[in-house]
Amino acid sequence: MPLSFYKAAWGLIYLLVFSDNVRGQYVMVKSAHDFDECGYVIKHNFIPSGELNKIKQVVLAFHHAWRADNNDFYQNRAVNSAYLTAPKYLGEQQRLVLFQFIASTPLVSLATSILSGEFRFMNTQLFFNPVNTTQLNYWHRDPQYHLTLEEQKQALLSGPEVVHFRLALEDEPGIELIPGTHKRWDTVQELNVRLEQSGHHNHESLLEGKTIPLKAGDLLAFSANMIHRGIYGKNRLALDILFCERDPKLTQYINQECLPEGEMLTLLDVPHVFHR
Numbered sequence: 001m002p003l004s005f006y007k008a009a010w011g012l013i014y015l016l017v018f019s020d021n022v023r024g025q026y027v028m029v030k031s032a033h034d035f036d037e038c039g040y041v042i043k044h045n046f047i048p049s050g051e052l053n054k055i056k057q058v059v060l061a062f063h064h065a066w067r068a069d070n071n072d073f074y075q076n077r078a079v080n081s082a083y084l085t086a087p088k089y090l091g092e093q094q095r096l097v098l099f100q101f102i103a104s105t106p107l108v109s110l111a112t113s114i115l116s117g118e119f120r121f122m123n124t125q126l127f128f129n130p131v132n133t134t135q136l137n138y139w140h141r142d143p144q145y146h147l148t149l150e151e152q153k154q155a156l157l158s159g160p161e162v163v164h165f166r167l168a169l170e171d172e173p174g175i176e177l178i179p180g181t182h183k184r185w186d187t188v189q190e191l192n193v194r195l196e197q198s199g200h201h202n203h204e205s206l207l208e209g210k211t212i213p214l215k216a217g218d219l220l221a222f223s224a225n226m227i228h229r230g231i232y233g234k235n236r237l238a239l240d241i242l243f244c245e246r247d248p249k250l251t252q253y254i255n256q257e258c259l260p261e262g263e264m265l266t267l268l269d270v271p272h273v274f275h276r
Helices: 003-038 049-069 071-076 092-102 105-114 149-158 188-194 262-267
Strands: 040-043 080-082 119-128 162-168 172-177 210-214 219-223 228-230 237-245
Touching: 003 040, 003 105, 003 219, 040 105, 040 210, 049 071, 049 080, 049 092, 049 119, 049 237, 092 119, 092 237, 092 262, 105 162, 105 219, 162 172, 172 219
Parallel strands: none
Antiparallel strands: 040 219, 080 119, 119 237, 162 219, 162 237, 172 210, 172 228
């Protein structure tokens, strides 16, 4: 083959690799922009079906054991559980499946594009439909359960930030959220509904609400500070991973039992997300 042929071939390979890198950088920049602007990012078909099914089987094993241990709560009030990566309900290989997804390069890269500075894995949750059909969904900001109103306002201005990375394991109605409320305070109507003031209830419709339906394999990243609520229906089952900025006010809540140790850390793409 003439030398010009090899030059052209190497040039094409370089162009393809360079194009992929540029495309990847563009996607990450767009994710950062969308999150900064709206408070959320949706990634369709985030993981292959084979990996999704592997994670789903582990999650179902956890769910079965957790329900047996918390049956009264599950039957009457529960819409989610937590601490999936703890050893209480799962074996080491099952936990490894979850840790490998949490510390995977695609997920950590997405988190890196969204969160400023260092961040750490905080916890996992599993969201499902309530057994009690009279139970209604509710608007909230996550910090309202441990911060005063003034502290909630301050969190919108200066953080620290916690972000949900919610992986749909089944097709589901998804999440309803109010874009931009990760940076702005509630309107009078939003605050009255969220805190059930002035005769309002936290399940009422809000004018600015936007529904984000999810299909199995989709991943929704959104700020814990923003006003949001889950939507019940279909076979709702979603694994929720929380990453937080590395701030003592948040890292104090990390449960050591939920972290990988020793040899398990060597089997992960980006193990540092688990370092305290």
